[in-house]
Amino acid sequence: MNIIINPLLQAYVDPLTESEHAALERSLLAEGCRDALVLWNDVLIDGHNRYAICQQHGIPFRTIQNTSFESIDDVMLWMIDNHLARRSVSDFQRGVLALRKKEIVSSRMPLAAAPDSAEPAEGERAAPATVKPAMSTREEVARAARLSSNQISQIEKIQKAAAPELVEAVRAGTISINAAATVASLPPEEQVAAVAGGKKLLRQAAKEIREQRAASRPPREPKTPHVSLDTPETGDEPWAASAAAPPSEVERLRDELATLKQRVAQLQKENTALNERIAVLIDAS
Known part of the structure; x- marks a missing residue:
């Protein structure tokens, strides 16, 4: 055979x-x-x-x-649906399969004619509305893969930017989809080095990237409440009690992280200066 x-x-x-x-x-x-x-x-x-x-x-x-x-595309779609129905398939592979299904379905859809904006003549039927292709949105792909839209977005990023070694690591379960999408923002050689360091180094790399992103975001300015000019100033208005909404917990933590990073940098600078003074005193003794 x-x-x-x-x-x-x-x-x-x-x-x-x-x-x-x-x-x-x-x-x-x-x-x-x-x-x-x-x-x-x-x-x-x-x-x-x-x-x-x-x-x-x-x-x-x-x-x-x-x-x-009738075609190899029919076979591919059958295989994809067959594997998507299995519980043993990993989240990453389900996302990859669902995105591949979207590509095949999109390529097989005929180009829809642009709708005619002119009014139909008397006695004529209006042109039917253009039907939206199946799996044309990320939400539909996510439903097919039984994942969230954010996970599909992360898998797309991995497919576009991850080094082959990083793709293999997430496929093998060494690193999560979320962490792999974060590490994929590094240059390829740094991705490979992180993968070579094993699961612990991959997690540490993802953590450091997230911390750097959080520290680089400027703190949000509190929103000023809207004051209506038609409201008499009696002093009892609800907006008068709070001039600005307090910052959220996430914003507060980001501010604390930025302050701590600045403090660490200052302490490192002072430490370097002290070491230099000690060296001078040792040479003079």
């Missing part, structure tokens, strides 16, 4: 961890390959991990054909 492995389709399958691979291998050795592998002509579209283990140990397997596809 000539079974073809398409690398593009195989990329949709999340690699098994060592423990997952060992568990599947034990199951196949003990019980055989109970579920049939799914083919599209000669191309394997479901059962890549089972096929590899069966080939390695000479375990017999069955195959079935899915003849409902």
